[in-house]
Amino acid sequence: MSTVVAIETPTGVAIAGDTRVIDGGAVSSDQFQRVFDLSGVGVGVAGESAAVREFWRSFEIALRDRGLESGDAPGVDAVARMTARETENAGVDAVVGALDADGAASLRRVSGDGRVLEADAVALGTGSRVALGLLEALDEEEAASDPERAVRDVLETVIAKDVDTGGDVDVWTLGSAARIERDGRDLENEEEAEE
Template structure:
């Protein structure tokens, strides 16, 4: 599958995700992005049709911006939630809240939404989440949060064949 994770800290939010695509116990690709950067918003996604989900959400983002301007966390989360159920995808979204602070939301494949300081989805999620929870510091800098995200993905890659060692990341600073 793959693994995506998010970490909130005093300086902002970091998303990270590896590039592996695995199914049926075999690695199919080591070059698919799972983390996407749209400037003031970003998302990480795992599921069967990552490209289809990413294309549709990118289209929704462009339409929203054209019609209404900047996108904050609430409408962005609703968009991702609606598409998650359609694509059976698990998604982490990052955008600014109503007060302008970076926010992280986890959207499950059934469309359920949770807000937490750390989150992970995918085949290595349990290992990554354990590493995130053990090392999370809400007062950390963005660089420290990025290092924690990298270390959590590395731990997942060591223990999960569906998680790779190469990754992409997205940062939204406070």
Template sequence: MGTVVGIRLADGVALAADRRATDGSTVRSDDLGKLFAFDAAGAGATGSASAIQEFGRRLEDELRQLRDRQDHGPSIDALERLAGDVASETGAEAIVAAREEGIAALRAIDAEGGSVGDDVLALGTGAQVAIGGLDGVDRETGVEEAAEPLKDVLETVAERDAETGEEIDVWTLADG
């Protein structure tokens, strides 16, 4: 399963996720991309490897259809609805990010499609440890400097959670 986190910073939001894929207690890969970047939106998913991959493909398709109907990126509310539908169909959990009136925001989506918004979010097997680490991140940090503190948080999680790997990806969305 692994861990995905999201945090609101001084000038935007950042998502980070490990790359480990497990099957029970067996590590299948340390190269599974769990972050998905779209036009002015992003998502980080956790769950089984197949659920994560299907979530990313399906959400990309839904966003492409939305983009064909409107000439701008999705609002956080629209992304939340689309991701909730996809999550309930795939069994993945996700943290999504998009702008609302120029301000980047986060939402956590559970496997049943329910959602919650907050400035600090974590999902997956290392979520409890991650939340503790995220509470120590200086939220006045800008998105350009977000990679190191988020990698540090997930490296700490990886030391305590066998399903979270040490290879970390970070994605950011600035206000604008």
């Protein structure tokens, strides 16, 4: 499957996901994208690779239909409602990040049955038990000073402990700037290799 982790801090939010795909008990790819950025909206998706692709296609269309191309990103609650419809259809779990009504970066956890929850820390997928324990143990000040480093460190620890989690680490952040990075390289608009 995969692992996705996210945190919300006073300075911003960060979502990280691994890039491994397991098919039939074997690694079929270590370059699969499950963390996405679209004009100030970030999403991390845990689920089977075909379902993640199905979710992203539908979700991207829904966001663009909301006028994202004009630069007017919807708030986190509107994004979460759109995400809920698409997670139900695709059978995946997701976490979304966007600005709230007050202009602060916020997270919402969206389950495969369409439930939406506010959350300061989210762990999804095969390594979620290990990740949640690590997220709960984070030093709040350190996490707030560098949310990206915090989620990257958590996911790298999960990669060392969960065989279904691996490959590279993609990170999306929202605060002073929004971007996706893989091991320090900017991936905005870069196409990922198909499995």
